[in-house]
Amino acid sequence: MEQRAFGNTGLTVSALGFGAGHIGRDEMTEREAEQVLNTVLELGITLIDTARGYGHSEERIGRHLAHRRQEFVLSTKVGYGVEGFEDWTGPTITAGVERALKTLQTDYLDIVHLHSCPLEVLQRGDVVEALVRAKEAGKIRVAAYSGENEALQYAIETGAFGSLQFSVNLCDQRVIDAGLQLAQENGLGVIAKRPLANAPWRFAERPVGEYAEEYWVRLQQMNLTPGDLSWDEFALRFTAYLPGVHTCIAGTSRLDNLKRNADILAQGPLPEAVMAHVRETFKANDQEWVGQI
Numbered sequence: 001m002e003q004r005a006f007g008n009t010g011l012t013v014s015a016l017g018f019g020a021g022h023i024g025r026d027e028m029t030e031r032e033a034e035q036v037l038n039t040v041l042e043l044g045i046t047l048i049d050t051a052r053g054y055g056h057s058e059e060r061i062g063r064h065l066a067h068r069r070q071e072f073v074l075s076t077k078v079g080y081g082v083e084g085f086e087d088w089t090g091p092t093i094t095a096g097v098e099r100a101l102k103t104l105q106t107d108y109l110d111i112v113h114l115h116s117c118p119l120e121v122l123q124r125g126d127v128v129e130a131l132v133r134a135k136e137a138g139k140i141r142v143a144a145y146s147g148e149n150e151a152l153q154y155a156i157e158t159g160a161f162g163s164l165q166f167s168v169n170l171c172d173q174r175v176i177d178a179g180l181q182l183a184q185e186n187g188l189g190v191i192a193k194r195p196l197a198n199a200p201w202r203f204a205e206r207p208v209g210e211y212a213e214e215y216w217v218r219l220q221q222m223n224l225t226p227g228d229l230s231w232d233e234f235a236l237r238f239t240a241y242l243p244g245v246h247t248c249i250a251g252t253s254r255l256d257n258l259k260r261n262a263d264i265l266a267q268g269p270l271p272e273a274v275m276a277h278v279r280e281t282f283k284a285n286d287q288e289w290v291g292q293i
């Protein structure tokens with residue numbers, strides 16, 4: 001598995017990361033979660049991304065991987081859901097970091113994001129300051145921002161963050177010429193989320209109410225086809241090799257998809273002409289297609 005410098009943070013991350021959203025669900029057994037998490041490390045994936053809001057995810061990572069903590073870069077997200085604290089205040093960030101340390105059974109967090117923190121909150125300053133203080137206190141290594149569009153732009157301009165997480169994929173490309181480029185210029189680490197565009201090709205009909213719905217609509221409109229490749233390979237190689245993307249956190253609950261995604265990454269970038277075609281097709285069809293949280 002290719003390992004890459006994570007911007008100027010001093011961390012190194014694998015080109016394929018693991019989005020640990022799915023392993024937090026009730027439908028997955030403890031045993032299944034344990035197997036997926038350990039396979040992640042066996043495959044050479046060294047970045048695991050979780051959040052306060054991903055069900056049992058943080059707790060399961062702590063339970064099953066605490067003894068292998070030095071083998072991976074741990075990324076989580078805060079800002080809400082701390083008992084006794086109002087969401088999106090400085091004290092919630094401080095308490096959220098403490099809570100995450102405990103749940104993840106670790107004494108340091110590598111990357112901590114403000115999770116879809118609204119622009120108005122960023123502008124207020126106290127929440128950002130609390131995250132920076134946690135970094136100064138040595139509890140976290142990188143203060144990070146997760147979000148899209150104007151808020152993402154503002155977050156980069158504050159200069160307070162060492163890395164970013166945002167959606168970038170076949171169906172979400174506006175950020176490539178904006179946030180991604182700026183991130184690169186500023187030496188920021190970049191985690192690409194929703195790198196498979198939520199695999200909308202799995203649905204024959206519009207998946208109303210599903211996470212993949214918006215991308216399904218966009219994909220229909222673009223009328224893109226993967227040529228000789230399978231859809232998953234087409235989608236993942238597009239995202240993973242965009243200049244400035246350091247790791248892409250494909251989410252899965254399945255061992256076969258996990259292994260398959262690792263194999264796909266090993267195929268390297270898409271040919272330049274294919275990349276250019278995908279970029280042009282998005283631009284030609286873009287109808288206010290803003291970044292999806």
Ligand SMILES: NC(=O)c1ccc[n+]([C@@H]2O[C@H](COP(=O)([O-])OP(=O)(O)OC[C@H]3O[C@@H](n4cnc5c(N)ncnc54)[C@H](OP(=O)(O)O)[C@@H]3O)[C@@H](O)[C@H]2O)c1
Pocket residue numbers: 018019020021022049050115116146147165193194195196197198199211232249250251252253254257258260261293
């Ligand atoms: N910061 C945020 O606000 C935010 C928001 C969204 C996501 N995220 C992060 O990004 C991660 C990934 O996002 P995501 O799960 O929404 O999007 P994604 O990675 O684009 O898509 C994942 C979906 O595709 C399926 N899948 C995985 N590999 C596949 C393959 N090779 N072929 C076909 N289908 C495949 C998975 O289902 P199976 O389980 O069936 O494999 C899952 O339903 C999350 O786990 C989370 O860590 C963060």
